[in-house]
Amino acid sequence: MRFLLRTLSLSYARRHMGKTILTLLGVVVGVTTFSSIKTAQDALVKGIGSTVDRVAGKAHLQVTMEGGVPEEIQEKLRSLPGIRATSPVIEQIVVPEKAGLGSLMVVGIDLLGDREMRDYGFEGDDADLDDPLLFLAQPDSAIFSRDFARRAVLSTGKALSLKLPTGYKQVTARGVMSPKGFAEAFGGNLMVVDVYAAQDLFGRGRRFDRIDVRLQDGVTVAQGTATLQKALGPAYQVETPARRGEQMERLVANFTAGFNVSSAFALAIGIFLIFNAFNVAVNRRRRDIGTLRALGATPRQVQVLFLAEALILGIMGGVLGCLAGTAFSQGLLVSMGQSTEAVYGISGSGIVHLTPAIALQSILLGVGASLAGAWGPALAASRIPPTEAFAKGAFQARVQRRVAPRLAGAAALLAAAVYFALFSGLSGNQMLLAVLLLGGTGLILLLGPLSRALLVAAAPLLSRFFPSAGPLSSDALMANPRRSAGTIMAMTLSLTFVLGLGGYLGSTKGTIVRWMDDVLTCDLFVRASANFTRGDYLYPGALREELVQLPGVRAVESIRAIRPQFSGKRILINSVEIGQLLDRTKYEFAQGDARAMREGAPKGMCAVSENFYRNFHLGVGDQVELMTPGGLVKFPISAVLRDYSCDQGSILLDRPVFLKHWNDDRVDIYDVSVHPGVDPKAVREEIRAKLAGRYPALVSTRAEFKAEIGKAIDAFYAVMRITVFLALGVAFLGIVTSLLISVAERTRDIGILKALGAVPSQIAKSIVIEALVLALAGLLLALPAGNLFASFMEGPVAVAFTGWSMPHNYPWDVLVQLLIALPLVSALAAWVPARQAAKVKVTEAIEYE
């Protein structure tokens, strides 16, 4: 086998270096996509867990409460038996003004006693800050990790400007931490400030984000949890840091699940590229195969030879793809981190590491994809009888036409996919995997015969519209139907992905935009936090009265949002003056109506979102049991409405009801409506003047606010968009490969045509037409498939992961873009092969074998 590989395979690879590289590129692209996404995903999830773990230090337990833990709780905890130390913590992600430093995690701690909890590893062997009294006395004091300080060119006494809720603020470096343990949290982009200074900086009032608890030796975590839970009551969550990290990881699971689809598509398309390349290789080397068979090689040996080639290509492609993926993954991680920060308010570290597990998986996938792509052609090669192998054209003319069983298999698989999507009751990821596998295989089985049928149907049209070049293209496409079908399959898969995902993204955004039009109807939004999910700064409730008094203001609503755990998911509880809200909004109701909601609100009833109803099976007539600082409270449901403010489900409560049970009058956003005829921008200036120097104020008009939410949605889908472009790139690569092979295959034919009088432009035109036909055939087949995929994403997938069902809208915008882009891309892809074909010399071509 080694001899055959060296003499036959290596010699073929050398003679056809371009094709070999393109085949290798197919594996590389597929594996790169997988490994970059997987590496970034893993880094994101591990970063979140690791940051929680490192920041937690020696804490055994962490006490949290929705809205923050009141300061006085710390004293209560300190006096409990079994508690060795407690330490308050505030965490916040900020962005330095200086570009290129990345997000910075600010941890507010009480340095007076926090060494019981965390090891700071201060620089200079002083085992302390440069001047701890100065650190405490000056609220702008900060400590940085050494790595960050180096990148930001910071040393003790130097200032760094940060973008904070209250505007740009300078902090002064008063110490540097060695890069170990705690200082490595958030990838080392860490800044430590005094917890009480953090309260002021981030508007936490007299609350902490959590209190870390270290237990005395001999006290178990279970005992400690029981003691704390008993002393604090049900409104407080007492968890180990590990569990808290897991919850955060689960939170971003929905987000990362979307990338699995992208990975799967990229690999599938890569397999087709390999399939195509090997198919052609078999075709080109049939004489070699015939010789081998004539010399006594068994069919099995021939098959193993091709599979061995695939194995080598797979390993090479896997290694290269893995390395390229790691290089891309850093950028991907930054994008993912920005999305999770914008959407969930949490982010992991900023550093990716290629783990041995991912490297192994990538190489195995490369090998698997290569073998899968080469399996069919290798089998076909092994079945070539020696007599046929030496007869030119016999193999090309042979097309296996076992269409009926193939179509039947496709129908069965597609039916099974539909069943699993609609009725199986599988969990999100299982359902996604099952449907993609079954549906994808069904589609692939269906695409072969359909693409052949399309090419046959296109032949007369080509001859009619392009009398000289058309038949040449048609002949070229039909001469090797396997290759043409393979390219069309790759195109169809790419475009299905593009249309499906593009349709899903468009539908999601369209739905949310419509919802915003119905709900976000007030004129101005006054908020203190740029982040929509994480309240970096909260206003006092009393500010509403001041805003109402401003000239031009008609009404002000106070929005307070908390995100507690409910049945294992992090839901959203929104509180607002419901009567006022209903006066100006047009909610769509799935159950109940506005009147029921209005009447129920003051009685302590709540409204829930449709996805909450789907996720938890609680609707009108049921009660939601929520943990409040005073204990468990049951809220009857008055209505189920369409609301897209939280992907896990939301609950809407009247503000007085919330105040009564949560005893927290702080406000995230004030919704301000102005009198008719009053310019909102003038009122905005009044509000800014009123709040100046007192509170941070991001005052947006309705259009600005919607645009900002639109940006957040775009940020969420930014990475998915990248994968859409990647799919188009793979499609482009597919066409180039196919055409280059086609030109090489037909060198002799092209030479004969030229000898018979064909001019180079005619030859080149036929290549371009061939590319266009391949692309358009792929698009034609992708239209229904993409539509089906979009429906699957908008329906079963969205419901499984979020409980939302997006109404389906055909992605006409994407289609129009494709109709413009595809001919251009195809023509571009045909450029090199067309030039190559046009340059073929007649004498050399006729000698070409």
Add this chain to the structure above:
Amino acid sequence: MIARFARPLAAAAAALFLASLCAGTALAAPDARTLLKDSENRHRTKTQQYAGDLTVVNKDGKVRKKGWRSYREGYAGDAKNLIRFTDPPEVKGVGFLSLSRPGSDNPDQWLYLPSMKRERRIAPQDRYASFVGTDFNYEDMEEFDHEKYKVSLIGEETAEGVPCYVIAAIPNDKGTKSVYQKIILYLRKDILYLVREDLIRKGEKEPAKRMILSDLKNVEGHWVAGRMEMTDLKKGSKTTVNLKQITFNRPHPASRFTLQNLTREGGD
């Protein structure tokens, strides 16, 4: 620190009386408890105040300087202490209040930061932590009350150039929250004034820190050390406090040792 040394610093009001007492009992083996009681009686004052210059030198020779004013009322188990930083301007106004609670293991302690306009209570868990970056910790800032220790005379030695009684003090209860396992006190024999302390942390055999009181002088009839020096024997850093403008037994305003005064803008 201030507190621990408030007692010796308080000087001996009845120096002559005690000297004669010592002479009278010279033939008998002195008892550690008696010696400490005698010392306390001799140096007890109702109040004390002084201005201090604080210098911290780390092992690399880097120097940090601060200035403060210190006020004390009461003694040992019933002492109240207030420190207010006066210099440099960045830390001016930072205050520290320590109030002994009868029957309690630890006094209540607060640190006030004027830039944030709020006081922070020092939790018992933080007693080991460095007092604002000096070589003293918060426990060192408490009044030393020998009643909370088992004491024994372990010998006589010349320390800091003077003959001293050497007394070992071990915290009474095993469960006590003291940072130290044992404290070795060097009591100057002639005036029963503390001139050195070796502080041995829990689980250790050798002293982690050593404090030396020097530059003894008699102010208003009370012996007082004009210089206190705490050395961290492991880190190699040293904190020195030079006492100036020392006065004794001047009455304090009733509100001086309160949280309201601690947090008052421009308060003592």
